[in-house]
Amino acid sequence: MTERKPGIGTKLVEGGRRKEWRGRLVTPPVERASTILFDSVADLENGTPRLGEYRYGLQGTATHWALSEALTQLEQGAAGTALFSSGLSAITGTLLALLSPGDELLVTDSVYGPTRRFCDTILKRFGIVTTYYAPLIGADIADLITERTRAIILESPGSHTMEIQDVPAICAAAADRDVVTVIDNTWATPLFFPALSAGVDITILAATKYVAGHADLLLGTATATAKYFTRIQRTAWDLGHAVSADDAWLALRGLRTMAVRLKQHQENALTVAGWLKQQPRVGQVLHPALADCPGHELWSRDFKGSSGLFSFELTGANDAERAAFVDRLDMFGIGYSWGGYESLALPVNPIRTASTAPADNLIRLHIGLEDPDDLIADLAASFAAM
Template sequence: MKKDTKIVRAGRSAKWTNGVVNPPVVRASTVLFDSVSEMQHAAANRANQVPFYGRRGTPTTFAFADAMSELEGAKGCYVYPCGTAAITSAMLSFVKAGDHVLVVDTVYEPTRDFCDKTLSRMGVSVTYYDPMIGSGIEALMRDNTSVIFLESPGSLTMEVQDVPGICHSARQKNSDVVIVLDNTWASPIHFQPFTYGVDVSVQAATKYVAGHSDCMLGTATANARCWPTLRENSYLLGQCASPDDSYLALRGLRTIGVRLKQHQRSSLTVARWLAERPEVEAVLHPALESCPGHEFFKRDFLGGNGLFSFILKPSSPRALTAMLDSMVHFKMGFSWGGFESLILANRNVASQRTVTHWPYQGPLVRLHIGLEDVDDLIADLQAGLARYNEQQ
């Protein structure tokens, strides 16, 4: 099937839909059995999506997991209450005390906090690496390196990693190392991680998968080698997700293809407009040549989305505040991936990395370009930049 057909059909097996279009919401804690043999069969089939206990999942959860597995080309998918839970559970599934992990220096801030505050307390050492390291990752690997964590593009600063180069080089050094990728930016639609050597792909399904800023959900899909370990350890950690949120994600998933096309089209229009503004020092959009790793984006990705950043020339905090305070269509918020446009500023990017040099002095502004008319969005940014200039 072609991609757009898969989006419509994935997770809609007759065993989940029971003859209707959408898998229904099945809420349950207790699952009832009429015989000892029936209960024993359910208990023994944890791997086969047989209802046993609500924490293991209901048909709604199973349908959503099937959809994500199919779209990413995975052996299986575990569903979590948020993206951070997916990240932490995926890493905990493959590390033990005394291990060493490699984590990209541009990683999502909560992931870094988990590594520095939780993994370190467990006796797991962490080395951060330059997102542009590529095949040079081999030089940082140790005999006890168990996990390499990638995020591409990088959180906030949008560096695109050479995922196949890292995977190939790492496996030359140690074929057993587990490579985990945060694939939230691309979603299951625009980057196929298992094609390029990734073992576990993590998503904040809160973002583009659900697409409407009204549920919290995470997923981790895995290849055949890593799926049993991921599934078992996530279950032992007590991870489970609401069937209502799984239903919302299934519903949002059906339109992700058309939504991403509009997000991508509008974001490129805005990014190119910003690149011509005198207040802007740099635009960090993976689809533009000015973005580090753009060549890997062109080679490996099937498309983009609405999330990118730009750097303003050095200014006073007062000027930045004046710009942000009266935006009409761009509201401030920490998530993204919904239908609405968002804006978020960060003046301390350099403090959030430990290996790579941040070359800019001005503030970073991250935009999520929603589904509003792009001319209205540009007018909003133009008015914001006018306020910015007035306060310089």
């Protein structure tokens, strides 16, 4: 009999539910701990920190290990998942694990703003040089790789402007020169883009968004191949990164329903984006599943779906008019982050140093799980008042 590989929905339901961690409960419980007690000094001194072994709160408890294991199982070829206290700290912790003074780093120009800030301030202070590249560079990234290039950061789609990158081409060029690739895969998650299968070495999620799914916690994850996992996990501990057991448990609860939530975010966002496309005051709709979005053909080639976040251009609007458009919305919250069950709207201003943004005058929407007709009515009222 050939062994069946479980589907993604099954993995989300079963991941991390080892009997030794959950006993007779369905779900591994919240195990809060700083101190772990040993039977003797010899026992305490015996062994090294590792996931799955009680040692000190920093190394986690069954609650954390269950979340790590469930996430690792979503990526083929993954050796493990390190947990961090936020999406941003997963990115910065991973970079600190990989880079040394004198190294060069290539970063997509569409990168999440605080990642750019970390590169331009703290990494710069430690003698690491960042070069930004055009998100659509593809295989031509090879021309930017020097003897000193140690890592390439990808984010697909990019923050605010949503460009889809040619991840396999960039990773192939990197692998040729033994350069490590790191992707911020928060938008797609492994469900819509299994990053390690596309050639990426380390994939990062701001689990704050779709994994948690309820806008009530901060958490980051770095899932890596065997070549890099131990180094990243060790660095996370050396830096003292810890995640509360309550947050790990909530994230694990969120993960169980991520597939159904993402399906609905996808459907609702496509309905709203399609409607926006028909509106006279709307220019480009930067949604990876629509032809307006740079790299749309790569999305069609590589992705299994689209989530709830996209941007659109409010043509001819100045900053005050964009702000007024958002202020008038009733159903869309105004605030940072995304990936929760609720809809959000924000005027955004892309930062570019190495390329041109596809559009300005952008408003970013996160489409939640409300009825899309209600969201459309709210948007229509704000257009009508313009």
